[in-house]
Each structure stands twice: as C-alpha cells, then as structure tokens.
Amino acid sequence: MTIRFLRSRRPLALAAALTIASAGLVACGGSEPGSSQSAGPLTVRALLAAQPATLDPIVGARSAQIVWATMLEPLINTDKALAMTDTGLVTSWTRTDPTTWTLKVRDGVSFSNGEKADAAAVANTLLLTRDAAASQLKSYFTNVSAVDAPDAGTVVVKTKTPQYNIPDLLTTVYLVPPKYYKEKGSEGFAAEPIGTGPYVWAGAHAGRDISVKKNPNYWGTPAANDGITFTWANEAAQRLALIQSKSVDVSFDLPPAQSNEAKKAGITVVSTETAMKIIAFLDSTKAPFDDPKLREAAALAIDRDAIVKGIFDGQAVADSGLLNILPGQQPAQSVKADPAKAKELVGASAPAVQITYPAAQYTNIEEVSQAVGGALEKAGFKVTYVPIDYGTLVKRVVGRQVPGIAIFAGVPNVATPDYFASGFMKTKSITGNCPDPQTDELIGKALEQDSAQAAAPMYEQLNTTGVVDKHCYVPLYRQVFNYATNGVKGVAFGPLNTVDFTKTTR
Structure with missing residues (x-):
C-alpha cells in the first residue's frame, strides 16, 4: 500500500538552494548549473523530492517504485484506463473455480542476471509477498492458501475463500529473481536490484544519486534513451532552481507556488490529479x-x-x-x-x-x-x-x-x-x-x-x-501532482503515481 513520497518544506533562499543541490549533482557526474546536454545519447536527469527508502519491492512502500519500476516489472500491466492487459509478464488469468486462479506466464523472459523469469519465479515472488515479515502487501494475501507452478508457464493460486481481486493485486506485485533475492536478502537486493525491466542497475553514490541504464536484452520495446540518473532535493525551492538552471531534465513534486514560478519562466509544467x-x-x-x-x-x-x-x-x-x-x-x-x-x-x-x-x-x-x-x-x-x-x-x-x-x-x-x-x-x-x-x-x-x-x-x-x-x-x-520538464518530452506520469521514462527523448 502505499504511503507516498512527495515532499515540500519551507523554502531555503533560492541561491543557497541552487548551490547546495547543484554541488551534489556535479559530484555525481551531473552538469554544472546553467549547462544543458547537447543532442545525442540521452541520460535523463530526474529530480525527486526525497531519497527512496528502499528499492526492495517486497518490503518497500510503493513510493519508491518511481525508481525500482525502471528495473523491475509488475506481474500484470494496466492501460491508461487502469484496466488489466495481457502485455506484461502474466499474459492471462482465469478463475477456474471460486477459490482458484490460473495464471499463464510469458515465455522466454529472463532477469538481467540470466535467471529465468518463469512460473517458479512468479510463485516465489507471491509467496515472499504473502510470508515475508516486513512485506508491504502482506495483508492483501493472507487469504492465499497455496501458490504452485505445475510447469514453467503456469501458476495456480488457491485461496481459502473466494477472492475476486487476485489479478488486480498482481498489478502492484513486482517480480524478483528467486536465487538472487535469497542470496542477497532484502538489504542486499535493495543495494543492487535485478529485474526484467527496460533498464538495469548502473550504480549509485550513497545519499546522492541512483543510476540505471538501458537494458540491451530487454524482452519488450527498448527504451528510447540511454538511462536515468535520479537525484533528490528536499526543498521545493531547490527543485525549482535546478529545473530553471537546466541542471536536471525533469523535476518532480513542485508545490503550487513553485509550479507557478516555473510556468512564468517558460518551463513546461504538467499537472495531474x-x-x-x-x-x-x-x-x-x-x-x-x-x-x-x-x-x-x-x-x-x-x-x-x-x-x-x-x-x-x-x-x-x-x-x-x-x-x-x-x-x-x-x-x-x-x-x-x-x-x-x-x-x-x-x-x-x-x-x-x-x-x-x-x-x-x-x-x-x-x-x-x-x-x-x-x-x-x-x-x-x-x-x-x-x-x-x-x-x-x-x-x-x-x-x-x-x-x-x-x-x-x-x-x-x-x-x-x-x-x-x-x-x-x-x-x-x-x-x-x-x-x-x-x-x-x-x-x-x-x-x-x-x-x-x-x-x-x-x-x-x-x-x-x-x-x-x-x-x-x-x-x-x-x-494534484506538478512536475516540470526542460528540454525533454515523453515523461508519462500515471494516475496511480507511476512514471514511464521509456519514451523520454529530447
């Protein structure tokens, strides 16, 4: 469930905010204030309001999915109207009797470390979601009595009593690789996540930034950019200053005052209820x-x-x-x-x-x-x-x-x-x-x-x-979520507070 990630406190002086936040960006390989990247390969510079608490989707609140969902994927995809589609890792779901759901898993998908993203991986993720002591979604799966993978492409979910929303829940369950997750544990996985998504881990500077790069072996449509570097600035004034100076390409969570200032400065601001x-x-x-x-x-x-x-x-x-x-x-x-x-x-x-x-x-x-x-x-x-x-x-x-x-x-x-x-x-x-x-x-x-x-x-x-x-x-x-872009297009913010960067270009 989520409990969410946007932040604003009373602004610092604009000049001080720009100096402090820009120093962090430069130290992590970002651009100097006032500079902009030229045409060519694009690594999207995305500015968040707060550092993600964890990148482990089993124990983490869904606030951090803006980062981990670049590398990991939910079991079932949804469209713009939030209806479930067959375009994801699970391609069909059938209620074979009142307490049984049968899922079909997409063939030929692997995690970026080479593990198979098959039915056994899906079953393992569901059991972790149900049983892990710190699982954020634990309360939603207490009615699940068994999860089995009779073959590589099939998962059977049994519930104690009828439960209509099992497929809906799978739209927020992110697939993790069984062997890697067991080996690393929650903290180790969060330090270097592995998934099936359009991006893969590219490194981090503790407390400063997190980077992902395009997955060259992604099973779906490849990203239109080379990757994303996530930084964060707690103060709204900092986030405004950094988008104004073109030190970042997209700045999330601008409160009303800052979004109005950005608009006056000619910066594109998107507002979404x-x-x-x-x-x-x-x-x-x-x-x-x-x-x-x-x-x-x-x-x-x-x-x-x-x-x-x-x-x-x-x-x-x-x-x-x-x-x-x-x-x-x-x-x-x-x-x-x-x-x-x-x-x-x-x-x-x-x-x-x-x-x-x-x-x-x-x-x-x-x-x-x-x-x-x-x-x-x-x-x-x-x-x-x-x-x-x-x-x-x-x-x-x-x-x-x-x-x-x-x-x-x-x-x-x-x-x-x-x-x-x-x-x-x-x-x-x-x-x-x-x-x-x-x-x-x-x-x-x-x-x-x-x-x-x-x-x-x-x-x-x-x-x-x-x-x-x-x-x-x-x-x-x-x-009402406001975010500003400068020099890029194609950042897609969804009504359930998800972000798709794969179509982001200059």
Whole structure:
C-alpha cells in the first residue's frame, strides 16, 4: 500500500538552494548549473523530492517504485484506463473455480542476471509477498492458501475463500529473481536490484544519486534513451532552481507556488490529479481517540475545503471518502466540518493529542499538519507535533506505535476499493487503527463477490462505517501532482503515481 513520497518544506533562499543541490549533482557526474546536454545519447536527469527508502519491492512502500519500476516489472500491466492487459509478464488469468486462479506466464523472459523469469519465479515472488515479515502487501494475501507452478508457464493460486481481486493485486506485485533475492536478502537486493525491466542497475553514490541504464536484452520495446540518473532535493525551492538552471531534465513534486514560478519562466509544467489522497488516521485503540466522542470532535473540527483553498490555492481536490478510489469519485455519505459542534463535544477536558507526520514527504505536509492541529486546538484539544522521516513513520505505524493522529498518503496502487479496505480497515492491516470484527467480516464478504462492481454496495457501507459513523479516518484531499520538464518530452506520469521514462527523448 502505499504511503507516498512527495515532499515540500519551507523554502531555503533560492541561491543557497541552487548551490547546495547543484554541488551534489556535479559530484555525481551531473552538469554544472546553467549547462544543458547537447543532442545525442540521452541520460535523463530526474529530480525527486526525497531519497527512496528502499528499492526492495517486497518490503518497500510503493513510493519508491518511481525508481525500482525502471528495473523491475509488475506481474500484470494496466492501460491508461487502469484496466488489466495481457502485455506484461502474466499474459492471462482465469478463475477456474471460486477459490482458484490460473495464471499463464510469458515465455522466454529472463532477469538481467540470466535467471529465468518463469512460473517458479512468479510463485516465489507471491509467496515472499504473502510470508515475508516486513512485506508491504502482506495483508492483501493472507487469504492465499497455496501458490504452485505445475510447469514453467503456469501458476495456480488457491485461496481459502473466494477472492475476486487476485489479478488486480498482481498489478502492484513486482517480480524478483528467486536465487538472487535469497542470496542477497532484502538489504542486499535493495543495494543492487535485478529485474526484467527496460533498464538495469548502473550504480549509485550513497545519499546522492541512483543510476540505471538501458537494458540491451530487454524482452519488450527498448527504451528510447540511454538511462536515468535520479537525484533528490528536499526543498521545493531547490527543485525549482535546478529545473530553471537546466541542471536536471525533469523535476518532480513542485508545490503550487513553485509550479507557478516555473510556468512564468517558460518551463513546461504538467499537472495531474492523482489517486493519491492524504488521510488523517485516528488511533481508536489508545487515548484520546479510544473515546468515540473525541474522534467525532476531531473529524468535525477539520475543514478539508479550507486546507485545499488556503494551502494549495485550489491545486488539490478536497476528498471526503476513503474507499472512492479513482479521481472524480465521491462517497455517498461524508462528514462536513462543524467547528462549533466539535468544540461542544470536547468540552473543558482539553485532551492531549499527538499529530505525527512524515517531514520528508508530500507537498506542503508541514503546513497541512499545522492546519489540522490548529483546527483541533480551536476545538479544545492540546496538540503536539511529531515530524519524523517517512521510513520511521511506516515502521511505527506498522508496529502500532503512533497514538493520536498519523497523517500520510494512501495510494491505491490497485484500482479496486479493497486496496484501502484491506490495507487500512482490517484489524490486521497496515494501520490497524480501527479494529472491528464486523468490519473484517464485511470486507471478507465483499471479496467473495464476483467483481468490484458486485461488491460496491458493501464498500459504500464500509466507507460510511469507518469515516462517518466511527470517525477513524478523516480523508483530506487528493494530490494534484506538478512536475516540470526542460528540454525533454515523453515523461508519462500515471494516475496511480507511476512514471514511464521509456519514451523520454529530447
């Protein structure tokens, strides 16, 4: 599931930002500020907002797939409408009985180290996804009872009870080579990933950059460029300065102020409403939000429309639902801000609440967290803030060590409502912040349906229960993602926060 990677904090002075960030780029083989590469072989210089926490897709949040997905591939591809296609490593999927899915694996594909990307590799990756202690997708595969590879081209997945979305889940499971992964372990694999993708590992400078180069033996359509060098700059001012100076070819995650500046400077800026939404998770298992009345007060105190207008100047989309996955969808029922009622519910008790957020992630997340805290203080809460790095936040959330409110993004890397239902609402889920046996039962019943469409009424009920009735989740807004390009074209940013660089040229 994801929890996501974009970041902005209060800008540094523009000149200082340019000097600091450019020094890192030059040390890693980048261009001097103000220079641009001439026509000829192209290595795309891509600037991220934060360094990826890990390049291991088994244990890593999907934020880092912008890097690892250049080298590794998901089992099933999707098209622009997010429908599954037969163009990937798994070419067909058939529900042979209510609890059995039969997959066909593309013939003749190998990992860049020579290992076969066959059915045995697919089965091994699925079992790692289900069984690895730190697997990010573990909660989605707990219903899988067996994975077998009866021959080199066939995988059979058995589930304990019917589960309609097994193929959908495979669109975010990235294939890893069995022998290499076992030999290296998670950390060793992350240090030098091996996959079947259009690019292969080309090296890294710790804390500075990561490079990939074109895979000369790629089974599919080869990349139109020679490779990509990823660097990162935490401050939005740095990212703007570096794209203005032509020190990078594409700069991701420009907040509204910086994207407007880039446009004024004649730089191409692409804005895309994504499926990523920022959510405030209230922990119902610990004080103060083990009190339903105080959860309701918090939900009523927070005005998502004011956050979108005041912080993002309209360059975000207020969203009051949890399980409405795709852009444009809204829930049947929602909670609207009511500060007066929130204050009445809190009364004179002045409950203490901690707000934890990832200081190295997400556009304007510090301002958003402060806005949420300010609204709670007006309602009578006593607020403290805990800004931590993203990797630490993930560990603490999974370890149930974040009392009060955790603010982070959910990215439905799989375009079905169950991705959030199983990821956030189950008792045994990523967050586990609102355990309820009845919720678990309804999620199970939804999965037993023939399709997401058949399960839709159950997901509406689940959304109403979690957001409107129990107030365990306060959805805030969908991210509008801005990125700037200078001198290149063909960078394809998808609605599920994926990036395709293979068609990028000058």
